[in-house]
Amino acid sequence: MTHSAIAANVIGSPFSQQISDAFGGFTLSFGNNFINTDQHGTFDDIIGFGVGSSFEAGGSVSSDFTSTQSLTLASLKLVNYTIDINNNIVILSSLSASQLLPNYFRFHANNLSEGQYYLEITGSVDGSSGGAYGGSMNVTPLEAVPEPATYGMLLGGLGLLGYAARRKKTS
Template identity: 35%
Template sequence: MSTAFGGAMAENYTSPVIALVGDNAGSWTKGFETNHQVGDFTDSWTFSYSGVAADATGFVKNLQNSKSNIDFYSATLNGVALDISNIGKKSEIEFFDLPVNGTLNLVLTGKAFGTNASYAGTIDVTTAVPEPTTYGMLLGGLGVMGFLARRRKA
């Protein structure tokens, strides 16, 4: 998990560009976390991946304890407002299948109560990569069409 610690009383955190870790199946992911002291904050997280058109899914949740808490005021991913839930000491942000292509900018605003209030999250980006069987069926279909075209000429 990529860890970044930032923030203090009413301070904001801006991450460096964080590269999402990818696999060969068109999927990239990265975890992140930070903590704050008492006060309002605006945190900006920037993530990058290969840049092909894809969908982003993720969550952010506060790490509550008896001495600290975080309430989120707003959250956006590339300017799109995300759903927020603040119930008691449980605050969370979730998003599903948001179209992205390249750099992701996650901006969170909120308020920290108590010392060392923290939150953590994960971003997953997935492309629509065809299954190997899809390519097999495509090649098989082209083979049949070629066979039929050749047969008609004869």
């Protein structure tokens, strides 16, 4: 799922590339380029992906606002969603990235659940020279952590084995 919702007259084609690693994680690179015809308007780009296990993620997006580029980033969000029976998107949770500098947003999230997600990048193009933004996100699956009850059962089992061995020794 990659699309650009057009607001005003800004038209762009966001791109994304997902590269998987050997440990079940992946890196998602994304961006958009607005050329001269894409001026004076806002954009709302959506980059979608799915994750099959609990994970942590970190990502950032940036753009330079200069005399040769007139693109301003407004926000970066990580959104967990589902589709209802009427084919409507239902947002389950949303995480807004922190703006560290003008045109630079970054986030890090732990203990995210499996499911469908999308990154939402918003901003505006305010001049005749267009502009571009780019970013990346790393997704790392979480290791399974045993529940405290698991350790209790392990200790209880070891205790029973010790008791049985001692009883057998005395008989």
